[in-house]
Amino acid sequence: xxxxxSLPLLFLILAMGSLLAAGCGGDDDGTSATASxxxxxxxxxxxxxxxxPVTVTDLLGRTVExxxxxxxxxxxxxxxxxxxxxxxxxxxxxxGSVDFPEAAKAAKEVGTAYxxxxxxxxxxxxxxxxxxxxxxxxxxxKKPLEDLGIPVIFAGADSYQKVLDGLALMGKVFDSAEVxxxxxxxxxxxxxxxxxxxxxxxxxxxxxxxxxDQTLYAAKPGSYAGDVxxxxxxxxxxxxxxxxxxxxGYTTLAPEKLIEYxxxxxxxxxxxxxxxxxxxxxxxxxxxxxxxxxxxGKKVIELNLELFLQAPGPRIVDxxxxxxxxxxxx
Amino acid sequence: MAAPQFAEPAALVRRGGMRGRPRRAVILxxxxxxxxVLSFLSLMYGAVHLSPGEVLSGLTSDSDLxxxxxxxxxxxxxxxxxMLVGAALAVSGSLxxxxxxxxxxxxxxxxxxxxxxxxxxxxxxIDPQVPQWGIAMSCVxxxxxxxxxxxxxxxxxxxxPVRLALAGVALSAFFGALIVALLSSSRTFLQTSLGFLAxxxxxxxxxxxxxxVPYIVPGLLVAFLLSGRLNALALGDDVAAGLGVxxxxxxxxxxxxxxVLTAAAVSxxxxxxxxxxxxxxxxxxxxxxxxxxxxxxxALYGALLVTAADLVARLVIAPSEIPMGIFTAAVGAPxxxxxxxxxx
Numbered sequence: 001x002x003x004x005x006s007l008p009l010l011f012l013i014l015a016m017g018s019l020l021a022a023g024c025g026g027d028d029d030g031t032s033a034t035a036s037x038x039x040x041x042x043x044x045x046x047x048x049x050x051x052x053p054v055t056v057t058d059l060l061g062r063t064v065e066x067x068x069x070x071x072x073x074x075x076x077x078x079x080x081x082x083x084x085x086x087x088x089x090x091x092x093x094x095x096g097s098v099d100f101p102e103a104a105k106a107a108k109e110v111g112t113a114y115x116x117x118x119x120x121x122x123x124x125x126x127x128x129x130x131x132x133x134x135x136x137x138x139x140x141x142k143k144p145l146e147d148l149g150i151p152v153i154f155a156g157a158d159s160y161q162k163v164l165d166g167l168a169l170m171g172k173v174f175d176s177a178e179v180x181x182x183x184x185x186x187x188x189x190x191x192x193x194x195x196x197x198x199x200x201x202x203x204x205x206x207x208x209x210x211x212x213d214q215t216l217y218a219a220k221p222g223s224y225a226g227d228v229x230x231x232x233x234x235x236x237x238x239x240x241x242x243x244x245x246x247x248x249g250y251t252t253l254a255p256e257k258l259i260e261y262x263x264x265x266x267x268x269x270x271x272x273x274x275x276x277x278x279x280x281x282x283x284x285x286x287x288x289x290x291x292x293x294x295x296x297g298k299k300v301i302e303l304n305l306e307l308f309l310q311a312p313g314p315r316i317v318d319x320x321x322x323x324x325x326x327x328x329x330x
Numbered sequence: 331m332a333a334p335q336f337a338e339p340a341a342l343v344r345r346g347g348m349r350g351r352p353r354r355a356v357i358l359x360x361x362x363x364x365x366x367v368l369s370f371l372s373l374m375y376g377a378v379h380l381s382p383g384e385v386l387s388g389l390t391s392d393s394d395l396x397x398x399x400x401x402x403x404x405x406x407x408x409x410x411x412x413m414l415v416g417a418a419l420a421v422s423g424s425l426x427x428x429x430x431x432x433x434x435x436x437x438x439x440x441x442x443x444x445x446x447x448x449x450x451x452x453x454x455x456i457d458p459q460v461p462q463w464g465i466a467m468s469c470v471x472x473x474x475x476x477x478x479x480x481x482x483x484x485x486x487x488x489x490x491p492v493r494l495a496l497a498g499v500a501l502s503a504f505f506g507a508l509i510v511a512l513l514s515s516s517r518t519f520l521q522t523s524l525g526f527l528a529x530x531x532x533x534x535x536x537x538x539x540x541x542x543v544p545y546i547v548p549g550l551l552v553a554f555l556l557s558g559r560l561n562a563l564a565l566g567d568d569v570a571a572g573l574g575v576x577x578x579x580x581x582x583x584x585x586x587x588x589x590v591l592t593a594a595a596v597s598x599x600x601x602x603x604x605x606x607x608x609x610x611x612x613x614x615x616x617x618x619x620x621x622x623x624x625x626x627x628x629a630l631y632g633a634l635l636v637t638a639a640d641l642v643a644r645l646v647i648a649p650s651e652i653p654m655g656i657f658t659a660a661v662g663a664p665x666x667x668x669x670x671x672x673x674x
Contacts, residue, residue: 110649111377115532117649122399123378138458144533149399246515 051175058153059133059165060142066151066173070128074121075104076145077113077132078311079156079166084130086314087170087180093124099306100315118144128173132156157312158249159227160191167314187317191231194320198327199233205265205327206238206258209250209309210279212272216253223249224312225269225303228319234327237261255288265326266294267303278302301326357616361630365413368637372409373401375641377649403535411534411542412640412654413633415599416609418546418591420632421553423606424613424625428560429584430491430498436607437592440498444505445476446593447526447601451512466541466597473593476501477585485578509601529602529655531640538598545594550629553587557625560584564619602655605632608662611669635662 053067074093075081081094081104091104095113098104108124111117113135121129131145134156145152153173155166164184171180207219207229218238219226226249229236238251238261245252258266268279280302284295294300307319324330373385380388380397387394388401419437426435437443449472450465480501484494513527525532559580562570567577595602613627639657646652 112650115650117377117651118404118533119376119378119400120649122396122404125396139460139462140533143537144404144535147403147535149395149403 054172054175056153056169056172058155058169059162060137060154062154064151064153066128068127069175070173072124072126073128073130074110074124074126075130076110076116077135077156078306079134079313080130080132081107082311082313082315083155083166083170084174086167086183087174088176089170089174093121093126097310100311114141116141116145118148122148122150126150128153130155130170133162134158157316158222158224160187160231160316163187163313163316183314187314190317190320194324195232197324201327202235203264203327204235204237204261205229205267206236206253206261206263207267207269207303207308208253208279208283209247209269209271210282214282215245216255216258217245217247217250218253218258220249220251223247225267225308226250228308228316228323229267232320232323234265234323237263255286259288259292262293264293264297264299266292266300267308267323267326268300269303269305269309271305271309299326354617358627358630361616361627361634365630365634365637368634368641369409369413372637372641373405376400376405376644407535407539408531408640409637411538411598412531412636414539414542414546415531415595415602416605416632416634416636417550417629418595418632419602419605420609420613420628420635421550421625422588422591422595423632424610424621424628425553425556425560425584425588426606427610428557428564428621428624429581430494431564432491432495433611434607435495435498436604437588438601438603438606439502440480440495441501441503441505442473442476442480442498442589442592443596443601443603444502444509445479446470446473446589446596448472448505448509448512449475449593450597451509451526455512462537462541462597466538466545466594469593469597470545470590471593473589473596474586475589476505477589481582481585525653526600528653529600529658530643530651530653531599532651532653534598542594542598545590549587549591549594552583553591554622554626556580556584556587557621560621560625564621599636599654602636602658604655604659604662604666605635608666609635611666615669 052069053065055063055065057063070089073084073089073091075084075091076095078095078098078100081091081098082100084091085101085104091107093110094104094107095111095116096109097112098107108120110120110124113132116136127150129145129148129150129152131142131152131154133154136142136145136154142154153169155169157163157166164187167180167184167187168177171177207225209217209219211217218241219229219236220241220243221227221230221236221239222243226236226239230239238253238257241251241253241257243249243251266283268283270276270279280300283289283300289295303322304318307315307322370382370385373389374380374382378400380400384394384397385401388397389406392398422442423436426437426440427433429435430440446469449468453460453465453468480494480498483497483501484490509527559575562573562575563577563580565573570577592606609631610624610628612631613624617623617627635658636654639661640654642657643652643654
């Protein structure tokens with residue numbers, strides 16, 4: 001009887017041992033599993049011209065070899081999706097909450113940007129994964145993505161320059177460097193035009209977001225929205241603030257600081273979806289803010305959430321235009 | 331000295347006598363079978379459903395690359411990670427309940443989970459790119475530190491189980507507050523902090539397994555070896571000393587093992603609650619209070635609970651998922667309430 005009772009223990013130890021052994025063997029099998037598809041792909045490439053295979057350096061500085069023009073692509077953030085389409089590619093899978101371009105909406109949703117579903121990514125059998133170098137840089141997301149055995153490149157944007165870098169990268173990946181160069185040139189031109197129109201006005205502005213507790217955060221040049229202001233030569237009094245609060249590139253902004261800055265323009269971004277009141281309607285209602293130049297002059301302006309926060313990318317042209325329109329009053 | 335706290339389950343063992351043993355064997359057999367079935371279901375179901383054939387092919391060969399990738403790279407390591415987490419936490423809980431002679435003891439309530447979690451949060455904030463073995467190592471450091479502080483505070487010549495529990499509750503609140511403070515001001519944790527705080531297995535893979543196994547497997551073996559001495563401690567310090575057990579050293583050793591096991595679990599899954607509390611009670615309900623059986627059976631139930639909870643967590647709102655720790659509490663709490671009301 002005693003022996004009978006110790007059986008579960010024995011089972012457990014045996015199970016642990018066998019699982020351990022299985023775990024140790026796992027890595028070898030994994031690498032051989034990834035080796036086979038690349039071999040078969042390489043065999044199929046002779047029809048493609050000299051453009052492939054191409055080795056690219058992604059925005060995390062990783063070198064990735066692209067064996068053939070990517071046809072089945074999964075993009076894991078709104079920015080990644082827009083980069084792919086800007087380079088003439090298409091996607092079969094995407095993160096949730098992608099609204100642009102229209103064609104991308106039909107792609108299958110594979111989890112959210114912050115929690116991609118690895119199984120669904122695999123199920124689409126992609127030949128390229130485009131992850132976001134801002135969102136997916138943390139090891140908890142980056143490593144599992146790299147381990148899927150599918151080529152993965154990281155491209156994201158938290159600045160004007162990163163948009164250009166991302167486009168150059170995607171041009172190489174999709175063998176469409178001409179297209180992306182043209183686009184980059186038009187972005188640079190849009191920036192220069194906007195800077196010429198706005199810069200002469202010599203205005204100051206802050207870009208604010210608020211969290212659920214209505215704590216205000218001001219964009220610094222290290223953030224995408226902050227860089228857009230910076231690129232146009234707009235003075236950002238919050239630029240010299242130390243990084244504080246949970247949002248990279250933003251600083252916690254005490255109300256008295258905003259009063260001290262008294263900027264010409266207050267741009268607001270409201271992350272909460274539509275029924276929630278926009279920050280641009282809330283700010284003028286806060287009593288201490290009622291005397292601010294921007295409030296009395298009705299220069300508290302809501303910015304598009306996608307353009308300035310959720311989907312930094314090739315549409316930066318529209319972001320420049322929005323700021324220009326607001327500042328010049330056209 | 332106080333009488334053993336778990337008088338009734340002990341009586342159950344006696345009452346069960348010869349008739350009770352086959353029944354227990356049946357229950358344990360069922361638990362093992364359920365674990366097997368749930369494991370297989372875990373390999374089959376998720377955001378993408380696989381057939382049993384695909385699962386087997388994914389486990390054993392490279393012939394179906396998709397099945398291979400899903401089963402071998404995502405689901406199987408996650409399943410094994412979950413079992414390790416469950417076993418480690420449940421064993422830790424059963425040891426703590428034994429050593430404190432308090433049925434409420436559990437690594438979360440005594441602050442060991444929070445100490446390990448704090449260490450991991452600090453390391454990740456300092457260097458977001460820290461490798462997994464570094465996280466596991468710092469967790470174990472934190473867990474041992476937490477257990478050490480607990481021992482130091484609760485010991486005044488001799489331990490009072492009540493003092494140990496009170497000190498644990500205070501430490502848990504303290505470390506927990508520090509974690510939340512760190513998370514709410516940190517930039518790196520923003521996206522993953524919910525999964526970390528509630529406990530979850532999203533994205534866990536062989537890397538986590540490799541980093542935690544060197545702590546969990548030896549920890550479990552030592553725990554099983556020490557479980558006999560726990561029986562002596564349950565009789566009170568005088569009797570235990572009379573039986574030749576060095577009571578303080580044994581307590582320290584057991585707390586250290588709890589620290590290591592809990593910390594390794596935290597390094598994989600974050601702050602999973604309730605497993606360490608409810609599983610020992612389930613085990614006591616099945617095999618009585620003899621720790622030589624109670625501790626390993628707790629491990630079995632821990633693995634079972636986490637496997638079940640993670641399966642649900644992955645399926646409820648697929649392709650997104652809910653942190654698994656929410657379901658260990660959702661499944662564990664009602665069962666514990668049942669035991670308290672009708673069996674306790």
